[in-house]
Amino acid sequence: MEREPAGADEKPRRSDVTRAAILEAARDRFAVDGYDRATIRAVARDARIDPSMVMRYYGSKEGLFAAASAIDLGLPSLADTPREEAGARLVRHFLHRWEEDGTLNALVRVGVTHPAGADRIYTVFREQLTPLVAAVCPDPAEAPTRAALLVSQVLGMALNRYVLKLPPAVEMGHDEIVAWLAPTVQRYLTAAGPRVG
Amino acid sequence: MEREPAGADEKPRRSDVTRAAILEAARDRFAVDGYDRATIRAVARDARIDPSMVMRYYGSKEGLFAAASAIDLGLPSLADTPREEAGARLVRHFLHRWEEDGTLNALVRVGVTHPAGADRIYTVFREQLTPLVAAVCPDPAEAPTRAALLVSQVLGMALNRYVLKLPPAVEMGHDEIVAWLAPTVQRYLTAAGPRVG
DNA sequence: GTTGTTGGCCAACACTCGTTGACAAGCGTA
DNA sequence: TACGCTTGTCAACGAGTGTTGGCCAACAAC
Numbered sequence: 160m161e162r163e164p165a166g167a168d169e170k171p172r173r174s175d176v177t178r179a180a181i182l183e184a185a186r187d188r189f190a191v192d193g194y195d196r197a198t199i200r201a202v203a204r205d206a207r208i209d210p211s212m213v214m215r216y217y218g219s220k221e222g223l224f225a226a227a228s229a230i231d232l233g234l235p236s237l238a239d240t241p242r243e244e245a246g247a248r249l250v251r252h253f254l255h256r257w258e259e260d261g262t263l264n265a266l267v268r269v270g271v272t273h274p275a276g277a278d279r280i281y282t283v284f285r286e287q288l289t290p291l292v293a294a295v296c297p298d299p300a301e302a303p304t305r306a307a308l309l310v311s312q313v314l315g316m317a318l319n320r321y322v323l324k325l326p327p328a329v330e331m332g333h334d335e336i337v338a339w340l341a342p343t344v345q346r347y348l349t350a351a352g353p354r355v356g
Numbered sequence: 357m358e359r360e361p362a363g364a365d366e367k368p369r370r371s372d373v374t375r376a377a378i379l380e381a382a383r384d385r386f387a388v389d390g391y392d393r394a395t396i397r398a399v400a401r402d403a404r405i406d407p408s409m410v411m412r413y414y415g416s417k418e419g420l421f422a423a424a425s426a427i428d429l430g431l432p433s434l435a436d437t438p439r440e441e442a443g444a445r446l447v448r449h450f451l452h453r454w455e456e457d458g459t460l461n462a463l464v465r466v467g468v469t470h471p472a473g474a475d476r477i478y479t480v481f482r483e484q485l486t487p488l489v490a491a492v493c494p495d496p497a498e499a500p501t502r503a504a505l506l507v508s509q510v511l512g513m514a515l516n517r518y519v520l521k522l523p524p525a526v527e528m529g530h531d532e533i534v535a536w537l538a539p540t541v542q543r544y545l546t547a548a549g550p551r552v553g
Numbered sequence: 554g555t556t557g558t559t560g561g562c563c564a565a566c567a568c569t570c571g572t573t574g575a576c577a578a579g580c581g582t583a
Numbered sequence: 584t585a586c587g588c589t590t591g592t593c594a595a596c597g598a599g600t601g602t603t604g605g606c607c608a609a610c611a612a613c
Contacts, residue, residue, distance in 0.1 A: 173580080174590060193469040195392035199571065209592055214572060270520055271468040272390040277520045284522060307516060307524035308536055315512020319504060323467055323474045325481060327504035338550035339505055343540045353535035370610080371560060396601065406562050411602060 178216055180206040185213075185227040190261030194224065194273040221275055228269065228279045230262050232287045237295050245295055246345030250337045253313050257321055264321055267314070284310060295348055308347040312340060375413055377403040382410075382424040387458030391421065391470040418472055425466065425476045427459050429484045434492050442492055443542030447534050450510050454518055461518055464511070481507060492545055505544040509537060 172178075184205035188197035199220055203210040217223040235252055237245050257263050266283070269276030284306065292309065293302035316336065319328035369375075381402035385394035396417055400407040414420040432449055434442050454460050463480070466473030481503065489506065490499035513533065516525035 172589085177590080193390075193392070195390070196469065198569080200569085208590095210571085211573080211593085212591065215590090220571065268468055271465055271515075272393065277522075280520055281522055303524040304528065307522055307528070310522070311512040311516050311525065311537075312509055312540070313512070314515060315508040315510070318468075318511060318515060319508050323477055325474075325478055325504055325507070327500040328508065331501065331504070335550075339544070340508075342543070343509070346539070347536070353532075353539075355529070355531045355535050369559085374560080395599080397599085405560095407601085408563085408603080409561065412560090417601065 174216070177206070177208060177212065181208070181213055181216060181223075182227055185223050186265050187261050189224065189227060189265035189269055191264075191268075193268040193271070194276065199223070224269060224273075224275060225279075228262070228266055228276070230266060230279075230283055232256060232283065234287055234291050237291065242295065242349060243345065245348055246343070247337055247341035249309070249348075250313065250340045250344055251333070253317070254333055254336065257317055263317070267318065267322055292348060297349065297351070301352065305347050309344055312343050312347070316340060371413070374403070374405060374409065378405070378410055378413060378420075379424055382420050383462050384458050386421065386424060386466055387462035388465075390465040390468070391473065396420070421466060421470075421472055422476075425459070425463055425473070427463060427476075427480055429453060429480065431484055431488050434488065439492065439546065440542065442545055443540070444534055444538035446506070446545075447510065447537045447541055448530070450514070451530055451533065454514055460514070464515065464519055489545060494546065494548070498549060502544050506541055509540050509544070513537060 181202060184202045185197070188202050188205065191197075192201075199213050200210050202223070203213050206213075213223060217226055233252075233256060235248060237248065240248050266276065266280060270280045271277075288310065289302050289306045292306040293299040296302055296305050316328065319325040320331075378399060381399045382394070385399050385402065388394075389398075396410050397407050399420070400410050403410075410420060414423055430449075430453060432445060434445065437445050463473065463477060467477045468474075485507065486499050486503045489503040490496040493499055493502050513525065516522040517528075
């Protein structure tokens with residue numbers, strides 16, 4: 160019986176380096192293999208420890224994923240950005256964030272095959288993306304819809320480029336992607352919504 | 357030693373109903389569970405036959421997937437469609453096609469976690485989508501890029517709505533989605549490409 | 554009616570998985 | 584020194600996997 164779930168202010172443990180190694184290996188594995196093929200044994204092998212350690216520190220495979228998928232999109236504040244450049248700014252940010260490490264890839268790969276992953280994506284969407292959209296779009300009540308549209312475009316490109324590796328999407332340069340996608344995202348963010356009859 | 361791989365003109369076999377039942381069950385399972393969780397045993401159970409039959413008829417799990425993911429997007433000819441309505445037409449078509457059966461869902465779910473799935477998506481992209489795009493876009497040489505952009509938007513929305521089931525995307529109506537996405541797709545298809553320096 | 558082929562089920566194979574419990578070495582404290 | 588906690592390894596469990604081969608009944612051809 161251990162007690163330590165809530166406190167974020169624990170003193171450093173001797174095993175912190177191991178815990179971190181496990182987490183890093185887990186992120187890589189989830190990113191490359193998805194939930195099912197990312198085995199605890201493989202994670203342990205990458206982290207150079209025994210599989211049972213993973214269980215001890217993270218309780219279960221689900222727990223490991225929960226820990227490995229704690230994500231900060233690092234979204235830029237759009238306060239100091241001209242309203243009409245928000246789209247380009249966001250597209251470029253997502254491209255960099257995606258290539259920075261495997262976390263987002265892991266999130267998508269798991270989200271597609273495992274409910275816990277889809278939940279996690281929704282959480283990130285709700286807590287990090289929607290508030291930012293609400294700050295720039297005309298009517299805050301439309302923020303969820305507009306954010307969903309934004310995600311559909313950005314996530315779709317990421318899916319093609321980083322997960323499916325569709326050749327034409329892989330071969331596009333950053334500037335080219337931004338040039339094409341930015342107007343789309345900009346419209347989803349700030350344009351008047353279309354009439355639907 | 358059986359010989360029958362190439363011929364598309366075989367006489368009907370007594371086991372055709374069973375083969376079809378297996379294929380249908382496989383599509384459902386792949387759509388719901390992805391590649392790894394869709395077990396041959398589960399497919400066989402759904403089709404009410406023995407797992408070994410699946411092996412006999414489709415050789416292996418990979419073979420089963422190959423057979424189950426033979427997909428016809430049923431894309432409409434855009435010849436009789438006004439050029440400026442192509443975007444709306446396509447978006448609406450994809451929405452219907454997606455909800456028609458589980459095939460596209462299966463394709464995406466597997467594509468994300470299994471190389472064979474990603475390959476299949478690329479094949480469909482190349483053989484069915486790119487030619488259609490080439491027929492309506494200004495410069496046929498740009499067709500792969502423009503098709504990739506189209507896919508990024510359409511697939512992204514499908515991912516949110518049908519796979520991840522992100523609530524705001526699920527709650528949108530068909531008309532609303534078309535109204536938002538059609539201009540985007542239209543631009544990817546026919547607008548002059550942006551300058552990239 | 555006999556024979557060969559097809560459709561189907563059953564039992565088992567070798568393997569991998571997540572998970573568990575026992576046990577040894579290292580460390581801090583009294 | 585002796586104790587207790589932490590970190591780590593090892594071996595095993597039960598379950599589920601893809602896949603294989605043997606066997607039996609129904610059908611087709613002669």
